[in-house]
Amino acid sequence: MASIPQKSLCLFSSLLFHLIPLLVFSVHVLSTASPAAVQTEVEEADSLLRWKASLDSHSQSFLSSWNTTAGRPCNWFGIHCNEAGSVSNISLSDSGLKGTLQSFSFPSFPNLVKLNLSNNSFHGNIPAHIGNLYKLKILDFSVNEISGFIPQEIGMLNSLTYIDLSHNPLTGTIPASIGSLTTLQILYVQKNQLSGSIPQELGLLKFVTQIDFSINSLTGTIPTSIENLTNLWGLYLDSNQLSGSIPQEIGMLRSLTVLALSQNNLTGPIPASIGNLTKLSHLYLTDNELSNSLPREIGKLTKLTQLFLEMNELSGTLLQR
Numbered sequence: 001m002a003s004i005p006q007k008s009l010c011l012f013s014s015l016l017f018h019l020i021p022l023l024v025f026s027v028h029v030l031s032t033a034s035p036a037a038v039q040t041e042v043e044e045a046d047s048l049l050r051w052k053a054s055l056d057s058h059s060q061s062f063l064s065s066w067n068t069t070a071g072r073p074c075n076w077f078g079i080h081c082n083e084a085g086s087v088s089n090i091s092l093s094d095s096g097l098k099g100t101l102q103s104f105s106f107p108s109f110p111n112l113v114k115l116n117l118s119n120n121s122f123h124g125n126i127p128a129h130i131g132n133l134y135k136l137k138i139l140d141f142s143v144n145e146i147s148g149f150i151p152q153e154i155g156m157l158n159s160l161t162y163i164d165l166s167h168n169p170l171t172g173t174i175p176a177s178i179g180s181l182t183t184l185q186i187l188y189v190q191k192n193q194l195s196g197s198i199p200q201e202l203g204l205l206k207f208v209t210q211i212d213f214s215i216n217s218l219t220g221t222i223p224t225s226i227e228n229l230t231n232l233w234g235l236y237l238d239s240n241q242l243s244g245s246i247p248q249e250i251g252m253l254r255s256l257t258v259l260a261l262s263q264n265n266l267t268g269p270i271p272a273s274i275g276n277l278t279k280l281s282h283l284y285l286t287d288n289e290l291s292n293s294l295p296r297e298i299g300k301l302t303k304l305t306q307l308f309l310e311m312n313e314l315s316g317t318l319l320q321r
Contacts, residue, residue, distance in 0.1 A: 040110065044087045045073045047108035055099035059121070062095040086111040093118040093140070100124035101146075107132040114138040118164065122146055131156035142188065143167040150189070155180035164188040166212065171195070174213070179204035190236065191215040198237075203228040212236040214260065219243065222261075227252035238262040238284060245269070246290075251276035262286040262308065269293075270314070275300040287311040 045068075052066050065077045074081035080089035088111050098121040106129045115133070118140045125148030126141070133139075136157050142164040150170060154163075155177025161184060170192040178187075179201025185208055194216040202211075203225025211229075214236040221244035222237065229235075233255045242264040250259070251273025257280060266288040274283075275297025283301070286308040293316035294309075 040086050041072065043108050047105040048073055048076070048079070048087075051104045054103035055097055059096050059098040062092070062097070082111055084111075088112060089114040091116045092120070095120060097121065098123075101127055101130075106130050109133065110135070112136055116140040117144065118142040120144055125149070126151055126154075128153045130154065133157055135159055138162045140164045141168065146170060148172070150175055150194075152177045154178065158182065160184050162186040165192070166190045167192075169193055173197070174199055174202075174218075176201045178202065181205060182207070184208050186210050188212045189216070194218060196220070198223050198242075200225045202226065205229065207231055209255075210234040213240065215239040217241055221245075222247055222250075222266075224249045226250065229253060231255055233279070234258045236260040237264070240264055242266060246271055246274075248273045250274060253277060254279065256280055257303075258282040260284040261288065264288050266290055270295055270298070272297045274298060277301060278303065280304055282306045284308045285312065290314055 048066060052060065052063055062077055065075065072085065073079050073087055074085060078090060078092040078095065079087055080091070082088040087109055090112065091114065093116050100123060102124060106127065112133050113135055115136060116138065121144065122141070123145040126146060128151045130151065131153030134156070137159050139157065139160060139162065146168040147170060149172035150165065152175045154175060158180055160181050163184065163186065166188045170189070172194065173196030174189065174194060176199040178199065182204060184205050187205070187208055187210065190212040195218065197220030198213065198218060200223045202223055206228055208229055209231050211232065211234070218240040220242065222242060224247045227249035230252065232253050235253070235256060235258065238260040239262070243266065245268035246261065246266055248271045250271060254276060256277050259277070259280060259282070262284040263286065267290065269292035270285065270290060272295040274295065278300060280301050281303050283304060283306070290312040291314065294314055
């Protein structure tokens with residue numbers, strides 16, 4: 001039997017020396033991928049492809065990478081994954097997509113943290129099973145054609161910090177379940193067709209910094225529970241049909257820099273407590289039915305740069321600083 005040349009033997013030994021760590025690493029990766037993680041990845045890919053198939057075929061140009069030959073969903077356009085390889089971020093804003101959310105399997109994405117479908121042409125309603133996205137922190141459906149009600153199940157997303165449903169034809173009321181979103185910081189539902197009153201449960205959102213309910217058809221009074229929103233710096237309730245007086249509790253919002261209540265049916269005086277809003281820079285009260293004299297406490301608003309009071313029944317004068 002011919003012996004193996006010494007040079008070849010050395011080369012083989014060197015190659016084996018470098019291959020063994022690589023083989024060990026590969027085995028380790030395969031062994032650490034649990035069956036559950038693999039199953040989740042497969043289910044996520046399948047769910048995304050089924051949703052893609054339901055969308056208008058002429059609007060899918062950005063989704064060409066969404067196919068089985070392109071590898072894992074983590075490599076697809078608009079899809080980002082966590083370290084375990086599970087989908088954690090779906091960002092498809094401004095992608096020209098047209099379709100509905102009815103075939104989007106929300107329960108298939110247990111690790112989704114961000115869902116951004118803004119500036120597209122989605123229509124139809126928001127499915128109730130959106131409530132299965134328990135880890136979701138950011139939800140943005142703004143600037144679409146989404147209609148119907150805001151589902152009560154939105155209150156199940158108690159990890160949310162940011163929600164933007166603005167610029168849609170949404171109808172119905174703001175659900176009371178919104179009060180369950182106790183980590184929420186940003187709440188935008190402006191420019192919809194929402195009606196009914198603002199729920200008292202809004203006062204449970206103690207970490208919220210911005211609320212925009214403007215350009216809707218909201219009625220009823222401004223809830224007194226807003227006194228709890230001590231981190232709020234922007235409150236936009238303008239262009240609705242709100243009635244009653246501006247509550248004294250408004251003076252508890254000491255972080256407020258913008259207060260927009262214009263174009264409503266608010267009556268009564270401007271409360272003296274408004275003088276507590278020492279950080280206020282923009283105050284919009286135009287086109288209401290406010291009456292009585294201006295409170296002298298308004299002079300405490302030394303950071304005020306814009307003040308609009310016209311089209312009311314107010315009396316008195318403002319002293320120039």
